[in-house]
Amino acid sequence: MTTVVLSRRSLIVAGGSVLATGVSGLLLPAQAQSVAPTRSMSGGANNYRKGAPIVERIGKGGFWMSGTVRRAGDGAPLAGQRIQIWAHTTEGQEHEPQSHGATLTDKDGRFRLEMPQIVPIFGQPHGHLAYDSGEFRTVFLRPLMRSARDKSLEGHFVLQPA
């Protein structure tokens, strides 16, 4: 619990620096049209567990989490980046280890991981994704499903150097 609070606190700091970077970007015409880094979403780090293993798929599967990872500025795809994924599913609650897994992006910066069906929890059907490998700044996402019956969900990252 303490680690989660601490990590979110550091996120606020990170968010602030993202803002600062954005503002300085506005002051420099050369960077004005660059791809802006993704900011962490509110509640994105909830029930995060550090260091979930890279897996073939989470549990029995049946649901697809996918997305892209790009570099801030030029928007170039980032290959081999580790993305961690977790959610409340038909096979486990958000905080339980079996609900967590990670995967790597391919050469086009895409990732795709099969996992059990996400079910609504805390009033919304949603998933969690994290980039937390350290080379770039940590980002936590918490995308919502349009319908609880959806069979897939996406999360997209634009990362900036740490």
Added chain:
Amino acid sequence: MRLVKATLIWAAVAAAVGVPLAFAAASDLHEYRGWIYIIAGFAGIVALGLVLVQPLLIAGYLPGLPGYRGRRAHYWIGGALVAAVVVHVGGLWISSPPDMIDALLFVSPTPFSPWGVTAMWAIFAVALLAAFRRRLALRPRTWRLAHMLLALVIVVGSVVHGLLIEGTMETMSKAALCALVLAAAIKVMADRRVWRKGATPRGESPARQ
């Protein structure tokens, strides 16, 4: 005839609260939840049901509980409402502490959370005011106005909170219960004209209060 009317009124209230509870009990989401989370969810639905009953009690609309008996019941049901909210929030906290902490701090990504948390504080405030009303020597009119404003916050907060949640409650029965909660509160407030100066609710003399 009176017995028939009384039976019908009680049956309607029982259905208004019981049907949404029954639909929620049949939700397949329970399969994927721990028992503490399940209890917390039901405590929320029960709390919404109690918010429906409260104005009906105080106005003496429920057969068998007119006047003083209705007010006593209103007082104790108010206590039960506090208990239900504590179980609701406590259970959710145990089930997912970071999500509950975000909600209580008004920084959660879920749009329904601030409505529920605001209603919770209003419920606690009314309960404290009611408990210490005499010790605080609140004037009847001050008390009525404070209670009415807080009741308004509770009713609107609870209804919006409930409607925005995607959970175990079935959509139609939830919407019906929410509509009844709103209607009951509006009807009783209009009937009792709590905001008027010198209003004498329930036909009693102001001197008694």
